[in-house]
Amino acid sequence: DTLPGLDNLVANTAYLKAQNINRDKLRDQWISLSLPKPRMSSDLQASVGRNYESLCEQQPIGKKLFQQFLLASNSQYMVATEFLQELSDWSFAEKEAREKAKQRILAKFFQPGSRSFVSYFTGEAAGICKGLSIKKFDEEMLDELREATRDLLRGKPFVEYLDSPFFYKFLQWKEYEKQKINDRYFYEFRTLGKGGFGEVCAVQVKHTGQMYACKKLDKRCLKKKGCERLALLEKRILEQVNSLFIVNLAYAYDNKNHLCLVMDLMNGGDLHFHIYELGERGMCMERVVYYAAQITTGILHLHTLDIVYRDMKPENVLLDAKGQCRLSDLGLAMELPKNKKVCQTAGTTDFREKVQNEEVTRRTLEDDCKFEHKNFNDSSKDLIRCFLKKKSVHRLGCRNVNDDPRDHVFFKSINFRRLEAGLVDPPWVPTSNVVYAKDTNRLMESSVVEYIQFEQRDEEFFKKFSTGAVSIQWQKEMINSGVFDHLNDKEDNCNGYNNESS
Numbered sequence: 001d002t003l004p005g006l007d008n009l010v011a012n013t014a015y016l017k018a019q020n021i022n023r024d025k026l027r028d029q030w031i032s033l034s035l036p037k038p039r040m041s042s043d044l045q046a047s048v049g050r051n052y053e054s055l056c057e058q059q060p061i062g063k064k065l066f067q068q069f070l071l072a073s074n075s076q077y078m079v080a081t082e083f084l085q086e087l088s089d090w091s092f093a094e095k096e097a098r099e100k101a102k103q104r105i106l107a108k109f110f111q112p113g114s115r116s117f118v119s120y121f122t123g124e125a126a127g128i129c130k131g132l133s134i135k136k137f138d139e140e141m142l143d144e145l146r147e148a149t150r151d152l153l154r155g156k157p158f159v160e161y162l163d164s165p166f167f168y169k170f171l172q173w174k175e176y177e178k179q180k181i182n183d184r185y186f187y188e189f190r191t192l193g194k195g196g197f198g199e200v201c202a203v204q205v206k207h208t209g210q211m212y213a214c215k216k217l218d219k220r221c222l223k224k225k226g227c228e229r230l231a232l233l234e235k236r237i238l239e240q241v242n243s244l245f246i247v248n249l250a251y252a253y254d255n256k257n258h259l260c261l262v263m264d265l266m267n268g269g270d271l272h273f274h275i276y277e278l279g280e281r282g283m284c285m286e287r288v289v290y291y292a293a294q295i296t297t298g299i300l301h302l303h304t305l306d307i308v309y310r311d312m313k314p315e316n317v318l319l320d321a322k323g324q325c326r327l328s329d330l331g332l333a334m335e336l337p338k339n340k341k342v343c344q345t346a347g348t349t350d351f352r353e354k355v356q357n358e359e360v361t362r363r364t365l366e367d368d369c370k371f372e373h374k375n376f377n378d379s380s381k382d383l384i385r386c387f388l389k390k391k392s393v394h395r396l397g398c399r400n401v402n403d404d405p406r407d408h409v410f411f412k413s414i415n416f417r418r419l420e421a422g423l424v425d426p427p428w429v430p431t432s433n434v435v436y437a438k439d440t441n442r443l444m445e446s447s448v449v450e451y452i453q454f455e456q457r458d459e460e461f462f463k464k465f466s467t468g469a470v471s472i473q474w475q476k477e478m479i480n481s482g483v484f485d486h487l488n489d490k491e492d493n494c495n496g497y498n499n500e501s502s
């Protein structure tokens, strides 16, 4: 046996080194890449659909190509897309920057002589424009103009886009997105944590250098415990959410022994590790408020999708490299059936471990919360009491239709609009060359699962799970790594496109 500390050191070094990718070396690999021809089959066209929001706003590559189309088309389309961009900058700016952004918008888009004057508005929106002066420049008006602009783009420009080489290119990217994913797509690094069905390790996409965490669910273990359905549920819920405060899924695939969920790498560690393993037990109030605000935002996002989380604990709240936190582990989450506002299964049938013993149930249903530690201030005690009310009609966030936990005095230092856009600096930032996880020797695989044979229906289930890349995350990866620009420049069939005549 080697020194246990040595194995850990080697694993950490490889993992940290991978995070400082050499961009030039990566680019050398791209020579062999090319966009596939879209099979103009009804299949692809149908799966891509004709939804404006999805094609031109939500999917990052779709949004880019639609913008490129608008910029190459007539000048009012160009003005419209620039106007939306500046509005978004303005809405997130603060103080002097906000005032400056406002002046810029007025000067650029609303001075009749300006090259970027917005002349495309009709009806009510045109009326608003006329009366727009610096004094009356309020949020509501701009919201209306923003909506009027989106309405315009959704009409004729969108139809023209679907017929343009830019959309053909989008279909090529969609074809590429459907590639089969297997182990060879990634390099694998150290284990970061352990879960009920296997380990979570760091991985890196070979051709983009993008780091992820891969949660491996042991197929035999799942089958033995009868938990296949839960694994599929976790995957299906994860692929629906796209939030800064929930760990996003980028790929789902399988290999011989595991179902793999490839997600955002949260290399700042989980909160359990921060509370109990680093320094003294606990953490400063500023961090508590910041994380609680992000967790609350994540939960509210899930609730808008009718998803209940049901697994809140420090181990499941993870920090990224910047020090922002996200909820992970949606293995116990469930989607409420349509028209239902509460979930009535109380979890017991779904909980896979017997954590739900009688004493815990009794305490949950009957006991008031006690604060043994003196560090709880009045607002944190009140927040916790309000969140843990036994009856949902008394609970913070559920007391009436306008009840919003973000309004609680505990969060008074948080600007949620900026927080939700990821613009509030974290109170604590992880050090880049530290690994915030237990040593690898403390995370060794312990349980050995006996031989289990798979049947036809198991294989069918694995197939349902292994759907490959998840659109939004994959497209982000292509853009951030530079592969998108590289391949677009390489085979530019949109060059010279000009739709000014229309």
Ligand code: ADP
Binding pocket: 192, 193, 194, 195, 196, 197, 198, 200, 213, 215, 247, 263, 264, 265, 266, 267, 269, 270, 315, 316, 318, 328, 329, 330, 331
């Ligand atoms: P389980 O459902 O079995 O509890 P989790 O999804 O909670 O599994 O993962 C187990 C542990 O692995 C977590 O507590 C955390 O320490 C680590 N982990 C999970 N997901 C990630 C991630 N995306 N990035 C970094 N570490 C992670």
Ligand code: MG
Binding pocket: 195, 315, 316, 329
């Ligand atoms: Mg967990």
Ligand code: MG
Binding pocket: 195, 311, 329, 330, 331, 332
């Ligand atoms: Mg879980």
